[in-house]
Amino acid sequence: MNNILTFPTFICILLLGNTVSQSSAQSVTTFKTINITDEYFLQMSRSLDRGPYFDTSATKNVTSLVGKTGHLNCRIKNLGNKTVSWIRHRDLHLLTVSESTYTSDQRFTSIYNKQTGDWSLQIKFPQLRDSGIYECQVSTTPPVGYTMIFSVVEPITSIPGGPEAYIDLGSTVNLTCIVRHLPDPPITVLWTHNNQEINYDSPRGGVSVITEKGDITTSYLLIQRARISDQGNIPAYLQTQTPNL
Structure with missing residues (x-):
């Protein structure tokens, strides 16, 4: 056991046309003009009779991180x-x-955008209990509505082989932090060693981080030629986008 290094509390923490005769041409032209005019007024009448309707191209599913302001957008014509x-x-x-x-x-809070015709429901500091179905409703007779699904999620971190890792002296340390359910990839991933941010340009050398961002974010801390001084607590801190308050 003298040649085994211990990393006792490895954790991830989230901070939070055709030609025709002249006479027939006049007759045909007059006939077509009447039909086009009638159809135009008919379309205008139908448009006015239609009343309010929803632009269904807007997303019906919105996901927000706990504590980060969410917006449900409803576009009405x-x-x-x-x-x-x-x-x-x-x-x-x-x-x-x-x-x-x-x-x-x-x-x-309800917010109206005159330029786009969007009516947005703003939800500040959302919590898990705020998840569910919300309806944008117009006061016609009877009322018409457009439902949307709002999901509030918490990031889930997992550590393969954690929370303690035992490494042979002189071997390469590969510590991994996996984060799921982040609406947006984190700005940066900061690793610390015994409460001090790791300096990858330090004279010690051989220390690097590889971070893969996406729906699932994975960060790898690589420490070559492990030493006794490398032992200790090594948490990873994820800096997320600043919430819109």
């Missing part, structure tokens, strides 16, 4: 003088009407 409300399906609670909040929970 031909709204006219109708009002827009947001309803939470879990308890059929009316959250907002137009740009007014109708709940005591002031984390919920």
